[in-house]
Amino acid sequence: MIDFSQQLQTPAPPTMVVLISGSGSNLQALIDATASGFIPGRIAAVISNQPDALGLQRAQQAGIATQVIAHRAYARREDFDQALIQAIEAYQPTLVVLAGFMRILTPVFVTHYLGRLVNIHPSLLPALRGLHTHERALAEGLSVHGCSVHFVNQELDGGPVIMQARVPVLPDDTPQTLAARVLIQEHRLYPAVVRLFCQGRLQLKANTVWLDQQRLDQPLDLACVAL
Numbered sequence: 001m002i003d004f005s006q007q008l009q010t011p012a013p014p015t016m017v018v019l020i021s022g023s024g025s026n027l028q029a030l031i032d033a034t035a036s037g038f039i040p041g042r043i044a045a046v047i048s049n050q051p052d053a054l055g056l057q058r059a060q061q062a063g064i065a066t067q068v069i070a071h072r073a074y075a076r077r078e079d080f081d082q083a084l085i086q087a088i089e090a091y092q093p094t095l096v097v098l099a100g101f102m103r104i105l106t107p108v109f110v111t112h113y114l115g116r117l118v119n120i121h122p123s124l125l126p127a128l129r130g131l132h133t134h135e136r137a138l139a140e141g142l143s144v145h146g147c148s149v150h151f152v153n154q155e156l157d158g159g160p161v162i163m164q165a166r167v168p169v170l171p172d173d174t175p176q177t178l179a180a181r182v183l184i185q186e187h188r189l190y191p192a193v194v195r196l197f198c199q200g201r202l203q204l205k206a207n208t209v210w211l212d213q214q215r216l217d218q219p220l221d222l223a224c225v226a227l
């Protein structure tokens with residue numbers, strides 16, 4: 001009798017843990033994209049440092065495990081990050097996704113997940129690292145703004161950029177109208193990048209992004225990517 005059971009086993013889909021701090025609209029885009037099959041992976045858990053983050057409800061409604069690790073409960077940043085690592089490791093994720101996670105991570109955390117840790121940032125990096133990007137885009141008189149997804153490294157908002165989406169800055173824009181226009185693009189951009197990662201097509205090698213075994217000389221542009 002031949003045992004075919006080994007051949008019949010399909011490989012487990014990539015798993016993700018998503019870290020949030022707030023509204024979780026990017027998390028929602030990722031939930032929707034996994035549910036539709038656009039992202040060939042599974043969100044195993046959502047972890048928030050803020051107990052009242054709306055994103056926790058979004059996860060619960062989608063039947064995803066949630067956990068709160070309140071940074072205020074830890075005296076030192078390193079201790080919080082260690083607790084975070086311990087919680088994440090319970091899910092053995094292929095990818096850790098920062099989706100509006102508003103904490104600076106320590107080198108221990110970043111090194112642990114190097115190459116499988118991504119972040120979305122509301123600017124065309126390397127422009128406008130840090131906070132209040134929409135206000136600053138207006139104050140600097142930029143005509144084009146947007147969002148970036150990058151691998152996280154030790155440098156704050158400085159990791160190699162994978163893909164970006166651009167939006168025009170309009171004459172009557174306020175920080176709110178500009179943020180809303182960027183957010184629409186964030187919700188397309190993040191699923192597009194996570195999809196590539198879950199397909200096994202993206203890698204970080206020597207602080208450089210590789211797609212399909214080829215080194216990227218510049219970030220991909222969402223508008224030019226066939227989805």
Ligand code: GAR
Pocket residue numbers: 020021022023024025026027055099100101102120121122130183186
């Ligand atoms: C998003 O605009 C994201 O780019 C930004 O926080 C917002 C979270 O929204 N992240 C950062 O500024 C990280 N430095 P969401 O909770 O609705 O996804």
